[in-house]
Amino acid sequence: MTRKEINNCEGLISIDYIVGISIFIISIFFLFNILTSMFIPFESTSDELKAMSNRISTTLVESPSGLITNALSPNIIDPAKVSELNESLNNPLKFDVKMAELGLYSSETKYKLNISLNYINGDIYKAGSNPMLLGGQLPDEYTNVAKTSRIVYLPSDSRMLMLEVKVWL
């Protein structure tokens, strides 16, 4: 008699076990979901984009084919080259050529680019009333954008500025 009742209990405990284990699995799944989504804001979708923005900023800041005149003094930018870059970034006819020059031309993927020259505090640097260098598209709100910023020196104004290169898909 007693034995039969104990067996009943054991049968019911297996339901407890099912409920328990399913809650446990759901909580693991939930935790996994939460943890991965937590890190997303801090990483670029692909390292490829970050590498591209790094490369473009290095070309602009450290090579005479970029914004400097003398390879022996990197980071010292030439205003004439800056306005030339600004012109080609804002001219639809020259834009694609400039993109190819910067290594962003691909027949399969359409990369997007935005380059700007800012004060250290982030405001756009202006020559007269127009921005000295601001060109390319504007990033969408929901894309991961790879950004590299470099400190440059403009001797004509004796001023340190921040060159920002953004690349996204």
Add this chain to the structure above:
Amino acid sequence: MIHNSNAQMYTLEGIATAVLMIGVVIFIVKAAPLTPLTASYLHQSVEEQIETWGNDLLTVMDYVPEDSLNSQLKQSILAWKGQEFDGQAQVIPQTLNLTASSLKEVFGNSGIAYDLELSFSTPSGISTRAILWNGRPSDNAVIVNRKVIIHNEDISPNPTLSAIIPDMDSSTKFYNIVDVRLTLWWI
């Protein structure tokens, strides 16, 4: 009858425990400060960024304008009187103050702490002196450096400095090489 209710009790306890456990896990995950500052492989790009800025800033400060003999960086080292400036202390003389304000403009205002030190050879080994000191760097600090060569005629107007940095070769005009070290970390 009694045993049936026992079984239901176990189920309810199981659910209650599971809910409690999930609650605790959510609470801990939300409460733990998982930011880019947390030491993990993810903030490598953040460290790379301050390393780039540090190198850029030293490069820019070591630029010699056409009308001048020495770069801003070298001028401020040559004008240094051997004092250590802690935190927000007033930095003197004027040339060194210019360098200090450049550092503050780029790093101080974006939440990056910095220490500026000089490292140079002495007959008894390498000696390191702090110029700007903002505290002990954190474990994930980045160090960037730039070497500045000093000649005899550079240092002669500043006897205080020549008492600190020794002449490593008295037979030639070469005086010493100073390693300017900038330690950067996020605060």
